[in-house]
Amino acid sequence: MNDQKLNGKHPPPLDVSDDDVDTLPTIEAVVEAFLADSTSPDRASFTSTADIMAAARAWCDDRGEFRFGRRLLAKQLQQRGCKPQRTNTQRGWRGVRLR
DSSP states (O other): OTTOOOSSSSOOOOOOOHHHHTTSOOHHHHHHHHHHHHEEEEEEEEEEHHHHHHHHHHHHHHHTOOOOOHHHHHHHHHHTTOEEEEOSSOEEEEEEEEO
């Protein structure tokens, strides 16, 4: 994001023409790219949601991508066969590990 800090919740509007809109990645594609780059399937692993979201924030910031939320991440993880799980101290996902 060009070294700009966001002052509010919403990012500034994109400066793109109508012709460029078709080439912009969808937020779902951003989540898929993060999962492909930063995680590996592992049925025995438990990874906390906090750890995954911290890795996702860093990944998005490094690439200038918009950050995505927990709900979209949860949807993509469930589509990959991961299961939500709780411990006494945290919530997370069984079946995925960070690289």
